[in-house]
Amino acid sequence: MNNNWEYKKIGDICIVERGGSPRPINQFITDDENGINWIKIGDTTESMYITETAQKIKPEGMKKSRYVQPGDFLLSNSMSFGRPYILKIDGCIHDGWLVLRDKDVLFDKRFLYYYLSSKTTYEKFKSMAVGGVVNNLNSEMVRKVDVPIPSKMEQAKTADVLDKLNSVIVMYQQEIQKLDKLIQARFVEMFGDPIINNMSWPESTIGDGCFVTKLAGFEYSKYIEYDDTGDVVMVKAQNVKNGTLNRKDLSFISNEVSDALPRSQLLPGDVVMTYVGANIGDVALIDDKYKYHLAPNVAKIRVDAKIYNSVYFMYMLMFLNSYIVKNSADTAKAALGMERIRKLKVFIPTYDLQNQFAAFVQQVNKSKFVIHKFLYCTTHNTQSIIKPRPNTKESGKTRGGKPYADEF
Secondary structure, eight states, rough: OOOOEEEEEEEHHHHEEOOOOOOSSTTEEEEOOOOOEEGGGGOOOSSSOOOOEEEEEOGGGGGGSSSOTTTOOEEEEETTTOOOEEEOOOEEHHHHHHHEEEETTOOOOOHHHHTTTTHHHHHHHHHHHHHHSSOOOOOHHTTTTTEEEHHHHHHHHHHHHHHHHEEEEEHHHHHHHHHHHHHHHHHHHHHHHTTTTTTOOEEEEEEHHHHEEEHHHHHHHHHOBBBBSOOOOOOOOOGGBBBBOOOOOOOEEEEEHHHGGGGGEEEEEEEEEEEEETTTTTTEOSSSSSSEEHHHHHHEEOOTTTHHHHOHHHHHHHTTTHHHHTTTTTSSOBOOOHHHHHHHEOOOOOOHHHHHHHHHHHHHHHHHHHHHHHHHHHHHHTSSOOOOTTTTTETTTETTTOOOOOOO
């Protein structure tokens, strides 16, 4: 790679604008096939491209929104903030998006996508983002971020390499998904459908065999202040997904603060469940890799070890997710109070059978661990394709030999 790439601020080379929402939005949604694509976060996939939308709006809604075209870049400015996408369709965007337009066509679109997707760019966005529970970016923040501008030929070569590595990453991810489906199939084979309990196991409620609690609001406001480093990991809703703890974007507190709030401390074997928000009902199992503590919007379920194997219990809740979501739908804002969680019906197979299932999961997880190692190495290679150079120019000026952190 060239050691003398020039860096410029996004605002100097791209038009950056925020989306807009016609309100009330329900009055502008239409089933007319000639309507304008209404682009939402839910229309995204793991792909770098946005190719279709679930909804359309009436043409008059465009006057109160932001029109975007194929080739434009979109950045989410809240929730999964900073995530880039390339448009392959036209349409309108709401105020949860920022649009970037390459004014002078300086970039291979794939190269810019990979750079904006990099860990370093995310950290830059994160350092500038504002907000409490949800971080937010605005257009002025994005304009201040520096990006490299290699030659078009070098951009294309770099993007080709990253495309190949990304294909390998997708392959590993698909293998992990196959193993997850194997566990699910084994669960149904051993225990049946937990919603209808077609194997007639003894029934109970979560509250009868578990301790359920949360971090109280006044405790959070009085004691909790997140840090980027520390002794104890705060388990936030965004860290709980599909039976796993996502360790991206971690926040920490000290041992002293955690010890002052013992009720919401987490121990290995505890099950955590999100009880409000878009991913309501997601669960994960607490491991012994770190010390953990509950954050807002996440409940702790500590099982009675004489009744439940916690691995079995977590997978049972994963299967009950659709029922849990339905159980929360009669409120103005989807939410589950602690009492609702305690009243959720569960079934109790024999303890020996629960242990057999947990042993099977452990064996499958060994295979997943090997694949995750390969996945990590490949992802790391992707992240390190472009590294800072001693004589890199940033915004037209030489950096004087001080390198950046890894760019990808």
